[in-house]
Structure formats: structure tokens, C-alpha cells
Amino acid sequence: MTTGAPGHFGIYVHIPFCLRRCDYCAFATWDDRSSLLPAYVGGLVSEIAAAAAALPGVTSVFFGGGTPSLLAPEQLRSVLRLLPLEPAAEVSVECNPDTVDAERLAGYHDAGVTRISLGAQSLCDHVLVALGRTHGVDGVVRAAAAVAAEGFDSWNLDLIYGAVGESLDDWRTTLGCALDLHPPHVSAYGLTVEPGTPLADDPDRFPDDDDQADKYELAERLLSVAGLESYEISNWARPGHQCRHNHCYWSQGNYRGFGCAAHSHVDGRRWWNVRTPERYLSLLDAGESVVAAGERLDPTQRRAERLQLALRTSGGVPASALDTEGLDGLVERRRDRVVLTTSGRLLANEVATRLR
Ligand SMILES: C[S@@+](CC[C@H](N)C(=O)[O-])C[C@H]1O[C@@H](n2cnc3c(N)ncnc32)[C@H](O)[C@@H]1O
């Protein structure tokens, strides 16, 4: 069963390269330095090799980015083989539709990958253009068919709603076409205006709150009817297909991050690596630490954060931890827990201010 069980230990591996930067994206990734990729994989190998002896058994690995599917299967394998994986560990790779084909996916599977997360974003061509994606709908369909045919344990489609020019009917089309591909897991994110991105400089393309709320409710309706249950605000899965690595984050589990900009958390201590691949590689070359900074959460901060994360999940929070007065319709009681309703999930930040 894929839940955040005690004893979970996750590994995050960051791949900071993309074919082209999407202008809404604020992740640590670059589209003009793919020549660094081989050296970067060498850097990951040395960072992980130095840490591996002290790692506990690993129950999930997540290759995130950026575009991890720019890695050749052999490069991915060279990283994965250093990790002390538990039997049946979940190993996810984020893939862009236009960087995978049947051969690459078979190579990943053979290297030990169990789960693919495919960045579809939309199944309407004009929305993909508005988002500045490098692929069309045909690319998503082709990639999803190849993922399904390869027979991974599980896979996910990432979708974004709220791009300029996307009508409610376009979003209905995206959800319908996505469901036709039979993904066992869907992540649907409202387009967020991230400071410092080109999107942030263009108010004409900002998403509308009411439109996004309607689209969220439509997603909840269509996905749940199709058998995908909401288990976190932006995540739906068929039974047995929840992402174990996500659960590790949401349950304040322990995880180590490798690569530039990667974050780690072990027992209330958090730290993160330097942001750029150049700085990361030069520190490794000099035999120095790649850690940029860190912090230790005190017990009060840890509890507050634990409740905020739990509130966003279908497990909710203990009833005693939330002042529910005036929150009618936004939360519901399930035995000794309180969970957000669909309307409550749209106002999760406001509800979280009532945690006590
Ligand atoms: C780190 S990206 C990696 C996935 C992969 N590079 C891709 O784009 O296909 C993970 C996901 O974050 C989501 N995302 C990134 N920026 C976003 C934004 N500003 N608003 C909403 N979702 C965003 C997208 O759905 C994306 O698939």
C-alpha cells in the first residue's frame, strides 16, 4: 500500500536542464547549458557516493527537475546503483513528452524506474502554445501510450489549468482526453504566477481566481467519477497508486536531496544545496561542501508545519487541532479528524489560519 509509512526514507535527485524554459516556471533549471549534463551526472555520482554509506534503506527516489528525461538510461542507472534501495522501492522520473520514446522508457524501466510522471500540462494545442510548451497534444498522446505500453507499476500526468485563452470547455477537453489515456495518477495545478518569471511581467496573462475555482471543481468531479480519488489538494490517484515520495514530504518524513538546489530534511533539520549547476560542480571539484545553508525547526514550528501539510491531504488533521467555527461547508468531520471539503480545498490557506 502506498502511504507515508513510518520508516520511510526518500531521495530527491535534481536535474537542472530543460530543452526550453517555460515562462511560468520558477524551478532551478536552465535551457542554455545542456553541455554540462555529463559533468553534472559525474557530480551527482560523487556527491551520492560520499553520502551513501550513511544512508538508511531508501523507500522512494524522485528524479525531478528541470527535465530528468534528458538523462540517458545509463546516466540514470549510474546514479541509481549507488543508492541502498529497499525491495519494492518506488523510483519516479519526471519526463517531458518530447524527450521520451519507447527505447528510453524501456531503458529506464530496466535501470529500476517504477513510476513515470509525464508533464502533459494540457491536451489542447492552443493552451500548450499559450504555456510555451515544446510539444503538442500528439506528443502527449504518443508519450503516454509509450509509458502505458512499457508496463511501469504506476504513472502520472501533470496538468496545469488557468492559462490565458483556456476556456472551461478547453479544460473539460483536457480532462476528458487525459482520462482517455487511463493514467493511474493525475496532478492538476492551478497556474501560479511565480515572481521573477516572464509570466509575472505580463498581467494580461494572469489567471483568474474564479475561473481557476470552476476548473478545480470540474477536475474534482470528472476525476472522481473516473475512479481517481483526491488524496491531496492537487493530486488524484486510483487505489494503490498514491505517490509514496509525495507522502514522505507531506508527513514530514526524512529525505536527502542530491544535486544543485536540492533540499534535504532529517529529523527537523533542513538544508539545501547551492542553486546553480556551475557552482555545484566547482565546489565538488574543489572538494568542498555543496550545502548553501540550513536551519533547524523548533518543536512548535515542526508541529505547525506538520498540521499545515496534513490539512492539505485527505487524512486531514486531528479535530482538536482546528477551530472550525464559521467554517461550515469548508471542512467535515471524519471520526476524530477534520478534512477539507472540495470548497475547503480551494480556501486551504485561509482554513489553515485556524489551526491551533
Ligand atoms: C518541475 S516541473 C517538471 C516537469 C517537466 N519538466 C515538465 O514540465 O514536463 C513539475 C510540474 O510543475 C508544474 N508547474 C511548474 N511551474 C508551475 C506554475 N508556475 N504553476 C503551476 N504549475 C507549475 C508543471 O505541471 C510541471 O509538470
Ligand code: SF4
Ligand atoms: S515546467 Fe518543466 S519543462 Fe518547463 S521550464 Fe519548468 S521544469 Fe522545464
